[in-house]
Amino acid sequence: MKFQAIAISVIFLLALSSCKDEKPPEIITAPRVEAAISSPTTATRVILLGTGTPNPDPNCSGPAVAVVVNEEAYLVDLGAGVVRRAAAAYLNGIDAMNPERITRAFITHLHSDHTLGYPDFIFTPWVIGRDRPMDVYGPPGTQHMTDKIIEAWRQDINVREEGNQPNRLQGYNVNVHEISPGEIYRDGNVKVSAFAVRHGAWKHAYGYRFDAPDRSVVISGDTSPAESVVDACNGCDVLVHEVYSTAGFNARPVDWQAYHKASHTSSVELAKIASRAKPKLLVLYHQLKWGMTEESILAEVRSGYDGEVVYGRDLDVL
Ligand SMILES: [Zn+2]
Numbered sequence: 001m002k003f004q005a006i007a008i009s010v011i012f013l014l015a016l017s018s019c020k021d022e023k024p025p026e027i028i029t030a031p032r033v034e035a036a037i038s039s040p041t042t043a044t045r046v047i048l049l050g051t052g053t054p055n056p057d058p059n060c061s062g063p064a065v066a067v068v069v070n071e072e073a074y075l076v077d078l079g080a081g082v083v084r085r086a087a088a089a090y091l092n093g094i095d096a097m098n099p100e101r102i103t104r105a106f107i108t109h110l111h112s113d114h115t116l117g118y119p120d121f122i123f124t125p126w127v128i129g130r131d132r133p134m135d136v137y138g139p140p141g142t143q144h145m146t147d148k149i150i151e152a153w154r155q156d157i158n159v160r161e162e163g164n165q166p167n168r169l170q171g172y173n174v175n176v177h178e179i180s181p182g183e184i185y186r187d188g189n190v191k192v193s194a195f196a197v198r199h200g201a202w203k204h205a206y207g208y209r210f211d212a213p214d215r216s217v218v219i220s221g222d223t224s225p226a227e228s229v230v231d232a233c234n235g236c237d238v239l240v241h242e243v244y245s246t247a248g249f250n251a252r253p254v255d256w257q258a259y260h261k262a263s264h265t266s267s268v269e270l271a272k273i274a275s276r277a278k279p280k281l282l283v284l285y286h287q288l289k290w291g292m293t294e295e296s297i298l299a300e301v302r303s304g305y306d307g308e309v310v311y312g313r314d315l316d317v318l
């Protein structure tokens with residue numbers, strides 16, 4: 001029976017993976033869930049909520065990172081699945097990740113893989129009880145996107161507000177802050193700065209630096225190799241940087257190679273960036289694997305970089 005169940009699961013998962021593009025099928029394992037620090041702490045932590053890309057890998061939710069300072073959460077990007085991954089981190093013992101409590105998000109750019117979870121972030125916590133408005137920081141266009149999302153779900157809002165659902169508070173409201181590079185946010189826990197990065201045809205694409213009393217965290221956003229990342233990190237504690245497999249890239253069609261080169265950073269290029277940025281910890285994120293293994297991408301980075309580096313996975317706490 002057990003063998004049959006395993007065999008059926010493997011066949012199902014192979015069928016799932018065959019829906020993806022040209023990647024060979026691979027056996028899918030459950031997401032790794034790191035043991036979280038369950039006691040309240042003021043220490044700054046980085047939680048990878050989703051390490052994915054547009055490829056619908058069931059192990060990798062859409063791109064989203066939480067920086068947690070003094071038990072307050074600051075999200076960067078809102079990829080598909082963001083609220084469920086936040087709930088998973090909450091169940092792992094991090095109170096700040098209670099979806100009802102999260103009210104701040106910083107969007108790097110408006111690509112769909114980074115914003116598909118935006119309606120989820122607006123509505124799901126509202127339905128379960130959030131009664132405060134959110135503050136969302138992002139590039140020009142964020143207000144327009146927000147207005148259209150609210151408009152698209154207007155019938156849902158009306159039914160919930162005008163029907164007999166107990167929760168009628170306006171917890172779906174968003175204060176949008178369209179930002180430019182520089183310091184964009186400050187409170188008693190953290191200072192947040194945005195910096196411009198180079199991401200293909202996007203006019204406005206940002207990375208973010210978080211300065212907390214005990215730690216500095218830089219998140220690259222989507223970018224081809226950028227001096228601004230080196231400058232923003234400059235010896236930072238944690239650099240969370242996107243990456244693609246160099247071996248995988250070499251096997252890609254020529255037109256896609258041109259796109260990826262202008263939009264993203266290869267493992268070999270990242271080694272050069274990190275060697276100059278000198279983070280205390282480099283975290284590989286938003287990994288375009290193209291059928292290659294985690295180990296091979298790590299090896300490509302390590303071939304040109306001798307600092308500490310880890311391959312980020314969903315729900316890792318760093
Ligand atoms: Zn992306």
Ligand SMILES: [Zn+2]
Nearest residue numbers: 109111199222
């Ligand atoms: Zn992008």
